[in-house]
Amino acid sequence: MKVALAIGLSSLLLAGCASNLSKPEDYSGFLKDYSRLKEAKSPSGAPVMRWIDPQLDSKAYTSVYIEPSQFYPKPAPTAQIPATTLKGITDYYDQALKRELGKSLPLASKPGPGVIVVRPAITAVSSDVEGLKPYEVIPIALVVAAASTAAGSRDRQAEIATEAAFLDGGNQKVVAQVVRKGTGKELENDKTVLRPDDVRQVIDGWAIDLHQSWLKLKGK
Incomplete structure (x- = not known):
């Protein structure tokens, strides 16, 4: 039976637009095999790339173990994205997944x-906005959101991505994978320090979609 458990994850944003679909150039290498990923929609309608083992039987699983989330590749803190923010994001991701899947x-x-x-x-995630240099490879990239016609300045948004693997706890076989992006709150300027709260809505959406995927699976 299919486990859309997988996936809403990365399961993981604001419902949406095609620009939020992860592309091969966005893949980090965290997953071992990207060749099986196919474009799909999460329960909230957000675009995701995912794969589910067609032989997967959801009834074989009676509990879930959530490994501590991590950054991949491991980032170096910056003035705009300090270590406290990085830790706050992974801590919240763990909490959200446990909160939703625990239901x-x-x-x-x-x-x-x-x-x-x-x-x-x-x-x-790196910026692919025309005319801008790609940002350094860090887990959260500040990208141009829109040009302000009043001040001539540019607003910025925090964009994050997730990749997740789902494994059979008995034999460690990968049974599903997902890749997903999301856009957080607008930031005032390129000096504004990113806070975990700026991306919590995205992470909540990822976790809620994952839970809804599991509920749909159980109903089949």
Whole structure:
């Protein structure tokens, strides 16, 4: 049975526009095989790239183990994206996944038979806006959102991406994968320090979609 458990993840944004569909050039290398990914829609209608093992039987899983989320590649903190923000983002991602998936499955303390394992990462995104230099490879990139006709300045938004693998806790076989992007709050300028709150709405959307995917799967 299909596990859309997978995926809403990265499951992971504001419903949407095609520009938020991850492209091969966005892939970080966190997942071992991207060749099976296909374009799909999350329960909220957001574009995702995902793969689900057609042999997957969701009834075989009675609990879920969520590995601590990580940044991939590992970033160096900056003045605009300090270490406290990076930690706050992964901490919140973990909380959101446990909060939502815990509504459908008991949380396991470790992998094992009958356990579906979620292995999430926040991955690098770089700017592809015409006329702008790509940003350094960091997990969160500030990208131009719009030109202000009044002041002639540019507003900026925080854009993040996720990649996640879903594994059978008994044999560690990958049973699903997802890649997804999201856009957070507008930031005042390129000196504004990014805070975890600026991307929490995106992370909440990822986790909620994952939960809704699991509910749909259970209903089949």
